[in-house]
Amino acid sequence: MPELPDVEGFRRVLAEHAVDARVRGVDVTDTGVLRGTTPAALDRALAGQRFTEPRRHGKWLLAGTGGPTVVMHFGMTGSLLWCAGDEPRHPHDRVIFRLDRGELRFRDSRKLQGIRLAENDDAVDRLLADTGPDALSIGRGEFDALLTGARRRIKALLTDQSALAGLGNLLADELLWRVGVHPARPAGELSEDERARLYDEMRRVLRAAVRAGRVPPREGWLTGVRDERDAPCPRCGGPLERTRTAGRSTVWCPRCQPR
DNA sequence: TTGCATGTTCCGGA
């Protein structure tokens, strides 16, 4: 279910367990998650290398070695786990990085995204060339400039990874609900005050979610009720509205978020 | 059995 906070959690898994560990080898049990590389190329590039401090940009996780970098994207169902012992492999463990202290496992059922191999930092830059600024790093001024003059719907803009990297469907709904902005309003139509509050809420929600390592279904948040049929708005108690556009579900409160 | 799922990409139409 990865949005920025989940990927940040996976980054911590790498940072805690894999940094400085030597890679013994890479096992690929399903090539369906490899993008532009092969099991042999992955193993050849990584065996003997040591992971350096991992980085995250938006929903991308970058596991560098000083040489090649493993570039991971988790789609909707991916995750990264550390297994120190000999826990049996899960059927969805598609790629296993065998390190000298244990295993790092890329687990993913739907295989909507996967693992790429960047030979050097230039190749990493090329992979991320179309990705916008990270939602946790973007400054207030840059965020403001992004929205000002944009004619697109605010939700479409917030979830467009080439505009702003890291927010997904749940986070976008959560933020707009908190700020009281209807998801279909043109981004450029938001007031100075709405833009300011949206930025502040984005930072607040992201910080809390990063601490949890996921987008938490928390009481008092929209996330806490969005999966319940007929659940009332946690703020005003009124009925929530639900629609689908382009395959994405949208939940909002027509009272708190007028058109 | 059918519909739905927190992601991205590609395509056609307005």
Next chain:
DNA sequence: GTCCGGAACATGCA
């Protein structure tokens, strides 16, 4: 060119 919705990708779950 811009924006939007739908389909596709592959799989599990209610």
